[in-house]
Amino acid sequence: MNIVPREGVICGRIVEVEAYTQGDSASHSFKGKTLRNSPIFGDAGNAYIYFTYGMHYCLNIVNGKVGQGEAVLIRALEPLLGIELMKLNRKTNEVYNLTNGPAKLMQALGIPKDLNGSSLLNGSNLQLKIPRDGQAFEIIADKRIGITRSKENLWRFYIKDSPYIRKK
């Protein structure tokens, strides 16, 4: 049996996101600032982590200007580093089931909910980076998942043919 370290670097490439603006009735920011959603109105590059369905946490990256109420929900990653650690966190050995959902990737990366509202750009334990040698890829725009309002906006974006996204 392999010994797997309990700590280490975990890295993944974002392959699926959804966009939410304040004018969008499906957005948590639609009705203005509340205790729950206040991080959305903070600085771009901050985390907005929300709790839902009584048991799940999901991660957004705030963007736009302060007070604008705009964020991007991170829905799926392609696991790159720390895969064994992610398997431990998720209690599964299936690589394609590690980070193919917004609450799953929170679990896999072990992201603490108290990062809510903090910056992901400067020295945080959780960091958002732009790859130095980005490879070309094709982006598909489609309907967002799990919303009841504003379904006409095709604001879910994912990398075409990525196997790290939940299949329909």
Added chain:
DNA sequence: CGTAAGATGAAG
């Protein structure tokens, strides 16, 4: 106060 819906996931 009471209550219902919710940017989900896992199991059957």
Added chain:
DNA sequence: TTCATCTTACGG
């Protein structure tokens, strides 16, 4: 398809 599970938001 159903259910687990609980906070927030909104109506009375």
